[in-house]
Amino acid sequence: MNEFPISNVIILAIVIFLIYGIFFLVKQQTAAIMERFGKFQSVRDSGLQLKIPLIDKVAGRINLKIQQLDVIIETKTKDDVFVRLKVSVQFQVMKDKVYEAFYKLENPQSQITSYVFDVVRAEVPKMVLDNVFERKDDVANAVKSELNEAMQDYGFDIIKTLVTDIDPDEQVKISMNRINASEREKVAAEFEAEAERIKIVAKARAEAESKRLQGQGIADQRREIARGLVESVDVLNKVGINSQEASALIVVTQHYDTLQSLGEETNSNLILLPNSPQAGSDMLNNMVASFTASNQIGETMKRVDEENRKKREKGEG
Known part of the structure; x- marks a missing residue:
């Protein structure tokens, strides 16, 4: 066997x-x-490269991608609040300055x-x-410029x-949340009070309008009643009935109309006194007596005023 x-x-x-090596x-x-x-001999870009073995050496490699560095700093504000900031810095090696980097x-x-x-x-x-x-953007711009x-x-x-995060002291955050909650409660109370005020005003306006319309209706009703009475007296006068007789007839008629309407109310407990056929005549007599007394008093007052006027004229003459 060959070795x-x-x-x-x-x-x-x-x-x-x-x-x-090459x-x-x-x-x-x-x-x-x-x-x-x-x-230092050169900077080589991406791809297949050559070097002289034992003479040339790859001293290192530089990452040309955009890199990010997150820095967390704790500092104090002007109003003596300690706060932690997270600043993210995105940086990149410049291709024409790889040697310096x-x-x-x-x-x-x-x-x-x-x-x-x-x-x-x-x-x-x-x-x-x-x-x-x-103004966190102002802080970030100042960092970038520097x-x-x-x-x-x-x-x-x-x-x-x-500036990706701003984290105040825990006690400060609790206080800020309490302040914000109080502000929101204050605003909510103001809105609720305003809504209640609007409801009260609207209710008052509705009641006022209702009273106005009710008063207007009563006035219109009385006006129509008066007009009807005048027309009734005119009709009776045309057939030879004088004003007193017409008034008596109207009063008696209304008296019995009222009794009739009360009788139609089955659930009514109202009792009208006096309740006799003579009631209408009594009311008419009382009315006539009152009118007569009023006329007599008026005539007496006119006569006294006339005598006083004549005495003043005689005294002046």
């Missing part, structure tokens, strides 16, 4: 070493830093974090707590900064 020559094994090992791959959105004898900064995340702390702790203490919520100015020299571009 495999050792020389062939050595040659095969050298070939494999050369293949793996060729290397660079992934998409990645840059490779090449060094020759420990000195690799060699100038050992830990870019730590550098970015330091700048975020510095800017936030300079901006937030200028604001009261409510303004921190309202970071862009500082990090571009190191090969990093700040894409966007966002």
